[in-house]
Amino acid sequence: MTVRSQEAPLVLKLEGITKRFGGLTANGDVSLDLGKGEILALLGENGAGKTTLMNILFGHYVADEGRVLVADPSGELDALEPGSPSAALEAGIGMVHQHFTLAENLSALDNILLGTEPLAALKSSRAPARKKLDDLMARSGLSVNLDTRISQLSVGEKQRVEILKALYRDARVLVLDEPTAVLTPQESETLFSVLKKLAGEGLGIIFISHKLAEVLASSNRVAVLRGGRKVADLQTSGCDRRQLAELMVGHEIAETAREPGEPGAVLFSLKNVSAGGGRDALRDVSLDLKAGEILGIAGVSGNGQTMLARVISGLEPVRSGELLLEGEGLGSLHARSMIDLGFARIPEDRHHDGIVGAMTVSENLAIESIRKPENQRFGLLRFAAMRTRAKEMIKAYDIRCQGEDSPARLLSGGNIQKIVLARTLETEPRVVLAAQPSRGLDVGATSDVHRRLLEARARGAGVILISEDLDELMRLSDRIAVIHRGELSNAEPTETLDRGTLGLRMAGHGAEDAA
Amino acid sequence: MIRFEPREPASLGRMIAVSVAAAVVALILASVPMLFAGLNVFEAYGLMVKGAFGSVFAFTEMLTRATPLILTGLAAAVAFRAKLWNIGAEGQLYAGALAAVAVGTGMVSGPSYVLIPLVVLAGALAGGLVMLGPTLLKTRLGVDEVVTTLLLNFVILLFVQMMLEGPMKDPMGMGWPQSEPILDGAALPKLMNRMRIHWGLVIALVSTLGVYFLLKRTVWGFEIRAVGENAAAAKHAGIPVTATFVRVGLLSGALAGLAGVGEVAGLKGYLTADLSPGFGYSGIVVAMLAGLSPIGVVFAALFIASIFVGADSMSRATGVSNYLADLIVAMALLCVLVSGLFLRFRVRFIGVPRSREAAE
Known part of the structure; x- marks a missing residue:
């Protein structure tokens, strides 16, 4: 690993960047340096201004104050034209967005060359480009089949195409916005080893993250943003997890941990359930959930977790097998009937399935119980009662919003998740299904989610926790089962499992292979 | 250089301002062909205003024209709120008119207070039943309702023509393809002596308040809004998505059907195949101009109606074709669609930055 010496020439300098959106200051007087060959982690909670800052750097936004300086090939720092992505590209800044900007129906090669070729050329000469890319791939370890269509690539491969796209344009600064949000742990490790190799060749790298582990493991220096301001700029080697977490959140964080509990009788079971088709199908899945326990379901994404969650949410019919609540078969499944039976369902994609963005916070808090007498009488909505209850929930669950009448889409991901938690857990459900409940959330919101799940467990509810985050699963679950290609292993007590075993099972090796 | 930056959700005031601005821009754009036709634009618009507001007769004519537009506008607005794209208000209007004529020309007899509600x-x-088919096809089989509702318009119009040439043809109609006249006792009463304005307007305004109340205050309205804004989340939260679509489809079709009732039982008295000069399609413009707000629909319908009535009057005075009205209405729709951009984005004009020289 190359550690930046203080004398490494600067490739990028941000001076006093300030950006306001209406009354909100997204960035306040942020200055940042990046040296040649340095990996800088930009750490902060959701809404801390990380992405805004990088969008200013790349010219998507124009800063109200301050300027961006980029080194030209000779190392001279020049001011970058504000608000022009093409100027940023030309100056050697490459950006890999969280949501990829690839044309799905073109090949990887086409995507990389897109915009670099003259429009009116009679025939494009691809041979030199191919050679340059082969060379880049060999040097960096980023391997992609250049002739495959983007739509057929995995998420990790798409990200590699994005990085290659930037490198092909001779980027000297590479910015990655939450690069690991969509990757499996193994893919993340590969990514960071590639980034270190690239840094070793002199590329300056900024990656945005709110995951402490990867920041500590992979960066040379870390800049912490909070509330739009830079609150720390430290050499990573001198930092620890707790220090960074507190800088990021601004106060001390209570660690959530599971107290040993006494699980009760079997509450909810799946018996030989098969559902769906294709990659995400469930094959002959059985599980028993006891009252007062958290049952973790580990697995690499796309192995049937989504279908499992949809079945338990009442959104997908089972092809064979049955669901039992306290020994009684549930018959045909509907979202409505599952809610009425006392199932709390926290959806995997909270923006898509969790909230109606255009409706108010209060309406979103009432949506699952809108036909209950507390919300309506003779088909007429009881707004006053809805508002009162919304105010209570906003307070109890610390939902940060401009009031119960503001549209839910204005809320951050963490606060949207709190809306879902509030409306599902407020009814004291018997079974809680939490699908990827902390995905994309910052430290503060994640610890809130965990606390709520543990409270439900302590109350005697059975909790099914589907997650790709092994740390989360090991910390919260009483037992863990692994899902692979739609098949679920037997759940085993967490104490008897370790990360290595789980990792092998997630990759499809049975218990006997691990032994 | 022009730059678009996303902005926060629009306030009610800004939405109204944008709709009004769209209408004004449409008028300005439409003045270009008027100039080519050799008209004095101000004089021509003056004539149009006079034609729509200049006298009690003009004003009531404008209101009479607005009556079906309010109802078809509501039909589009309520369906579009649920993202059920009902483009078939024209056909549903004719279906409503046909049913009104069938019931109102002697199928049943009785006093007015029985006949009128029946009609x-x-x-x-x-109207509602016509919309039921496309709605069920959408919810059961995923058939695109834009196609089915649009094509049903032609099916229904041809069916009406067949009925008017055949079973429902007026034997006293001198061979014209028209229905028997609606019984006096079944016709909607006039609102004013010697004017054409009729009780259809009251039905339209009551429907407006009804739809407003439904969307704003009721569980069904809540469910319609939730399904329209995010059907996946609504389904996840246990809202009956299919039932909601069916309700919306029935309501939307029924509102368009009422427009047909008003035209045939309030205005014309008998059914012909040219009952509607495209009220169903204009209703879509009305709804879009109103930002899908039921109250806004009334104002948008008044605007569109005054364009139509005013243009008729202007064309009589100047000899310019009243197709100009269609032009203005079409421009208004385009302007509203473009204005969506201004609601969602802030437009900034930026000078070429000085740092360009430094960068080069």
Whole structure:
């Protein structure tokens, strides 16, 4: 690993960047340096201004104050034209967005060359480009089949195409916005080893993250943003997890941990359930959930977790097998009937399935119980009662919003998740299904989610926790089962499992292979 | 250099301002062909205003024209709120008119207070049932309702023509393809002596308040809004998505059917195949101009109606074709669609930055 010496020439300098959106200051007087060959982690909670800052750097936004300086090939720092992505590209800044900007129906090669070729050329000469890319791939370890269509690539491969796209344009600064949000742990490790190799060749790298582990493991220096301001700029080697977490959140964080509990009788079971088709199908899945326990379901994404969650949410019919609540078969499944039976369902994609963005916070808090007498009488909505209850929930669950009448889409991901938690857990459900409940959330919101799940467990509810985050699963679950290609292993007590075993099972090796 | 930056959700005031601005821009754009036709634009618009507001007769004519537009506008607005794209208000209007004529020309007899509600009900029911098919096809089989509702318009119009040439043809009609006249006792009464304005307007305004109340205050309205804004989340939260679509489809079709009832039982007295000069399609413009707000629909319908009535009057005075009205209405729709951009984005004009020289 190359550690930046203080004398490494600067490739990028941000001076006093300030950006306001209406009354909100997204960035306040942020200055940042990046040296040649340095990996800088930009750490902060959701809404801390990380992405805004990088969008200013790349010219998507124009800063109200301050300027961006980029080194030209000779190392001279020049001011970058504000608000022009093409100027940023030309100056050697490459950006890999969280949501990829690839044309799905073109090949990887086409995507990389897109915009670099003259429009009116009679025939494009691809041979030199191919050679340059082969060379880049060999040097960096980023391997992609250049002739495959983007739509057929995995998420990790798409990200590699994005990085290659930037490198092909001779980027000297590479910015990655939450690069690991969509990757499996193994893919993340590969990514960071590639980034270190690239840094070793002199590329300056900024990656945005709110995951402490990867920041500590992979960066040379870390800049912490909070509330739009830079609150720390430290050499990573001198930092620890707790220090960074507190800088990021601004106060001390209570660690959530599971107290040993006494699980009760079997509450909810799946018996030989098969559902769906294709990659995400469930094959002959059985599980028993006891009252007062958290049952973790580990697995690499796309192995049937989504279908499992949809079945338990009442959104997908089972092809064979049955669901039992306290020994009684549930018959045909509907979202409505599952809610009425006392199932709390926290959806995997909270923006898509969790909230109606255009409706108010209060309406979103009432949506699952809108036909209950507390919300309506003779088909007429009881707004006053809805508002009162919304105010209570906003307070109890610390939902940060401009009031119960503001549209839910204005809320951050963490606060949207709190809306879902509030409306599902407020009814004291018997079974809680939490699908990827902390995905994309910052430290503060994640610890809130965990606390709520543990409270439900302590109350005697059975909790099914589907997650790709092994740390989360090991910390919260009483037992863990692994899902692979739609098949679920037997759940085993967490104490008897370790990360290595789980990792092998997630990759499809049975218990006997691990032994 | 022009730059678009996303902005926060629009306030009510800004939405109204954008709709008004769209209408004004449409008028300005439409003045270009008027100039080519050799008209004095101000004089021509003056004539149009006079034609729509200049006298009690002009004003009531404008209101008479607005009546079906309010109802078809509501039909589009309520359906579009649920993202059920009902483009078939024209056909549903004819279905409503056909049912009104069938019931109102002697199928049943009785006093007015029995006949009129029956006629109104029959029209609403017919319109609703026409919309039921496309709605069920959408919810059961995923058939695109834009296609089915649009094509049904032609099916229904041809069916009406067949009925008017055949079973429902007026034997006293001198061979014209028209229905028997609606019984006096079944016709909607006039609102003013010697004017054409009729009780259809009251039905339209009551419907407006009804739809407003439904969307704003009721569980069904809540469910319609939730399904329209995010059907996946609504389904996840246990809202009956299919039932909601069916309700919306029935309501939307019924509102368009009521427009047909008003035209045939309030205005014309008998059914012909040219009953509607495209009220169903104009209703879409009305709804879009109103930002899908039921109250806004009334104002948008008044605007569109005054364009139509005013243009008729202007064309009589100047000899310019009243197709100009269609032009203005079409421009208004385009302007509203473009204005969506201004609601969602802030437009900034930026000078070429000085740092360009430094960068080069």
